[in-house]
Amino acid sequence: LSFGEGLGEAQNVLIIGAGLCGSLLALRLAQRGFNVNVYEMRPDLRKVDISAGRSINLAFSDRGNKAMKLVGLEDKVKGLCIPMNGRMIHDTHGNTFQSNYSGREYEYINSISRGDLNALLLNEAEKHDKVNIQFNCKCKSVNFENTTALFKDYISKKEFIEDADVIIATDGAGSALRKSYYLGKKFLFSFSQAYLTHGYKELSILPQPNGDFKAYKNALHIWPRGSFMLIALPNLDGSFTVTLFLSYEEGQYNFNNLTTKERVLKFFQNEFPDALALMPNLLDDFFTNPTSPLGTIKCSPWHYKGNTLLMGDAAHAIVPFYGQGMNASFEDVVELDQVLDQGLKDWETIFKTYESNRKKDTDAIADLAIDNFHEMKGHVNQAIFQEKRKLEMALEKEFPNEYASKYSLVTFNEHIGYREAMLKGRAQDKAILNLLTDGLITSNDDLKLVLNRVKQETKSILDDDRIAGLN
Ligand code: FAD
Structure with missing residues (x-):
């Protein structure tokens, strides 16, 4: 496998962000023979116990798995997965019924730990001599005309500039490259960001003392309540990560007025009594963990000439209700890989082709994810x-x-x-x-x-x- 005759020898690619998309991209580009330098703003999550910042676990499905097959990691990733065959729906009286995701038994989604998956991808990427990953280096801006990026090293406190043949930003929803496109005003850059009126907060159901799950393991649990909902996904250690999706302002109970222990308890007693029974740690979690917003980001173009490209959430952040953000970001890598297979002669044509193939699909999943927000909190009932x-x-x-x-x-x-x-x-x-x-x-x-x-x-x-x- 070569990285494309058209591009010539030893191309240097600079990747900003070593999250799920960036670490997979680094691995794949190294497999293709590129020299890859990755800069990640946070410490190495394999060495320091940092909170993921958001969703501890995620629903991983076929499009994501297609990318794992591409890089030869399907079996290793399988070891991190807990299959979820359907939704386990809980009503206000604690009755449950399961609604499978598919009538075909071999079709199911999986719960996977963000940290474990990211660590695996980093380990595999670093096995390649051509990959160099630097942590604690935050990209402050990108000069997309000169293909250089300005970083701040959080350890030495020094700033430095890196250049490369191309820069690919996989630095998530708050992308520094996207900001540079927007602020640079050097070309017609379209950008939209739409917040939901709802935010989310992560909570947990801890394992039983013997390590067993307190609820049925192989399902995505949902407590749909019309204008808000609670969901829970299983973890390998016997716990569940629980997420409350709730309006900031509207309704009898909302994030802005759930300010006292009594109110939070009352809310859970009324709405989620069976979940509350499994969560003696509720109040600690509720008042320790942050409440975070949810939004959709669309923009275009993703690339500037043949110099820079946005991928993953940096190009198309979506709300999490189809469980597809990570899967779509992984599929981005598969799609770029397919374009690289075409042996095109220059990066500009590669980026252009990739974007014109891909954008219609990421726009679609963004819209589907919003639809599913309404479906999950209401219609399933x-x-x-x-x-x-x-x-x-x-x-x-x-x-x-x-x-x-x-x-x-x-x-x-x-x-x-x-x-x-x-x-x-x-x-x-x-x-x-x-x-x-x-x-x-x-x-x-x-x-x-x-x-x-x-x-x-x-x-x-x-x-x-x-x-x-x-x-
Ligand atoms: P990120 O994972 O955000 O990674 C970006 C990386 O870049 C991070 O490591 C960050 O530290 C680094 N970085 C950021 N800025 C800079 C900078 N300036 N300089 C250097 N480094 C930087 N998707 C699913 O498929 N299934 C799910 O079930 C699911 N559930 C979700 C639940 C919630 C509550 C949320 C918020 C999201 C969920 N997603 C889910 C979406 C998924 O989290 C994202 O789509 C996915 O993380 C995108 O990967 P990424 O690598 O593009 O971005």
Whole structure:
């Protein structure tokens, strides 16, 4: 494997940020023969116990796994995963029911520790002589016209400038390169940032004294409550990381008015009594852990000529409700790799091709993630949604090669892009809901008939959308 005849010898790539995307990118570029220098603002998470800052664990699925296969890490990553076959939904009385993610048993998502996965990627990247990772170095700005970056070393307190043939910024939602594009005003740079009215706070369910899980291990637990929700994902040590998604200002209970122990307890007693019973540490967690905002960032272009490129959250931060931010960031690396395979002659063409292939898909997952925010906190509890879900499960089980729900298309079908998954999935959703509402299908009908009706209706919706110029 070579890094592309077109580019010539020993190209030096500077990567800003050694998070999930940056460490994977460093590994892949080293495998392709590039010289890679990575600068990370935080200390080495393998040596210092730093809080991840956000989501301790994440849902890892097929698109992310596609990237692990690319770099030969599928088996090692599997060892870090806890399969979650479905959502375990908890009502206010503590009743639960499981709604699987797919009717195909081999399709499930996984809970994985951000720290463990990042450490594995760093270890594997550092096995290559061509990779050099410096921690405690914060990028302050990027001169994208000269392809240089200004860093501050937090240990020596000194500033220094690095240059490279190309700079790729994988420095997350607050990207220094993106800021330099915006502030530089040297080209037409479009940028939008939209916050949700909701923020999140991480809490925990600790293991039982013997190390066992206090709740069912192989599910993503959800307590949907209409305008807010609680979720929990399992960790290898027997604990769960719990996340409360709640409005800052609206509703009877919100982050701004949950200011006393009594109020927090009352809120949990009313809304999440079964979770509260598993969380004797609730109040400590609640008042120790930060409340953080959630938002979507879209921008373009991602690259400046052939000098610099944004990837991962730096290019497209999304809200976490489809469990796809990391998966999309990993898929970015696969997509760039495919463009490098084309043997293009210069970086500008490589970056341009990559962005024109990729942006439509990251825009789509950004929108899908917002949709899922509403679905998870509300719809999963509604009868029609549950009936639709039941039918889709049955269709997936009965016709594994013919039917895939929107969730499956997004999460388990790594062969189509997010945009295609969105268009098809949305049309299918609309089709099933129309047919159910009009009484043209029911969950007791013959499944072949249901499949045909759904396919027909989906096709006519897609055709109408095409005529209206919507897809
Ligand atoms: P990051 O992980 O943010 O990494 C950026 C790195 O750059 C960090 O190491 C940072 O320290 C470093 N850095 C930042 N600025 C600088 C600088 N100026 N100089 C040098 N270094 C710098 N995704 C999923 O797929 N599944 C999930 O279930 C999921 N759940 C989530 C839950 C929550 C609450 C949140 C907030 C996100 C969730 N995500 C999930 C999204 C996921 O966390 C991100 O998409 C993913 O971390 C993006 O990786 P990244 O490497 O692009 O950015």
